[in-house]
Amino acid sequence: MKPFDPRLVKEVPATRVPVVVLGVLGGLSGVAAISGAFAIAALVVALVRGHSLTGPAVAVVVVFVIRGLLSLLTEQVASWAATRISGALRHDYLRRMLAAPADERPDAARLMTVSTHGASAVEPYVARYLPSLVAAAVVPPLAVLCLLFVDWSSALIVVLTLPLLPVFAALIGRFTQDATEKRWKTQTRLSGHFLDVMRGLPTLVSYGRAEHQAEQVSAVGDRHRVATVRTLRIAFMSSAALELLATISVAIVAVWTGMRLAWDEMELGVALTAILLAPEAYWPIRRVGQEFHAAADGVEAIDSLLPSAPPDRWSCRADEERNRTRRNQGAADAGAARRALVLDGVRYRYPGTDNDVLDDVSFTVEPGLTALAGPSGCGKTTLLELLAGLRTPTAGTIERPTTHLVTQTPFIAPMSVRDNLLFGVSDTSRLDEAMSATGFERILGTLPVGLETALGDNGFGLSAGQRARLVLTRAWLSDADVLLVDEPTAHLDPEAADDVRDLIVDLAARRPVVVVSHDDELIDRADHTIRLAHRAVAR
């Protein structure tokens, strides 16, 4: 586990200013702490010798006020930097993940854990660990240098014992890494499991299996608890070890200077300054050790949040294919006013599987309605996702204009009907026209407050037919070149299915529509039909 990941500063520009400001503040705090040692020693000497206390007392007060102000400022800057940096990391991560093809994205549980807990775990890393790291880099050398001028033999003791702290910390850090990785994995598993149970709750309840799942969640939660306690145990033990080591080292300096003071070989002022300076060399490193455990999750999270290191063989090939697809798309952009959707020799295999779902698929999407038909599991939805650019072909090319995909479970957010209709739509002025074209205006009258009716998750509050019409109205408003629709009539009653069929045919009169369907009536009304077989070869 690296103490500091330089990629953070390189990849996230928002970290640069806070890291520099925290560095400067850390250096100034170190100088103030060392000045404090000198000022306190001078005050004690003045007190013992009966000299005037005014000068040293003022110096002590000034130094303490400055230290207080500096730590206040450091806290403020650190918390500001923490929110700024974790926000920037979360934003970049989500943007990157949303832009990535579906087959290169991590699963939903990992996505959720990394973007929520992960990004938040970066906050203690930035707010507490980074400032302590800067102080550890600046203050100990400064303290040793001052000690060298005050009393070289005490400086020698510090120089000999100081390196033991980072060595111990590094040894403990190796255990911490394993424990943190395990904790992180159990956290991801727990989130994923919980998410799946939540999604499937209605089904689980109807089959009477909800209780069993509660036990499962509790068992996974228990594993997470054990992993967390193990990490905490290591944190406490390592803090105690570092504390002990630093205390023994300072005690050696104190005994050594005390003895020489007793033998009259040393002045009181020099001895006191040496004793007060010695801890200043150790505490910053001790603090790094303490903060390291609080920040260990952040280090793990930063690794997941930043763009990953060298892509594996699979994604290299995928990148190559994507570049080729983009080049083709560029050529198509330059060549034609209206871009066609063209597949040439497309092969697709799901990552981690041994068989191609699609093999050598080639066709051009013509104007009008194109139906993709074929037996269940032959790869129709996969092909639609390839057309939408959500997946990258394993081989072959796709020239792709802009597309609008209506999936089998379209996204309907918990917001008003109006907001859902206009979700992702650039030209909002055509809403009325769209609603009249798709017949959605007839549905409006049945809703409590028309367009302003609030919907629940997944369109709760609308019937299946109304939901289908809503997402097709959204598709009507889209300015994409081609519409892609997956099983629009599935789960609809005959009357609603009839309406949706008419609507799909109407939509296809305006621009090419590709529809995946098992619905023979819809397939019959298509202008072109592409039939896929298992391991499809369509030409």
Ligand SMILES: Nc1ncnc2c1ncn2[C@@H]1O[C@H](COP(=O)(O)OP(=O)(O)OP(=O)(O)O)[C@@H](O)[C@H]1O
């Ligand atoms: N994420 C995945 N990982 C591995 N294999 C998958 C994945 N998703 C789908 N498959 C497999 O790919 C094949 C094609 O699936 P797809 O959903 O494209 O079929 P389909 O023709 O749309 O089926 P249906 O008509 O039942 O909706 C199936 O054999 C399925 O098991």
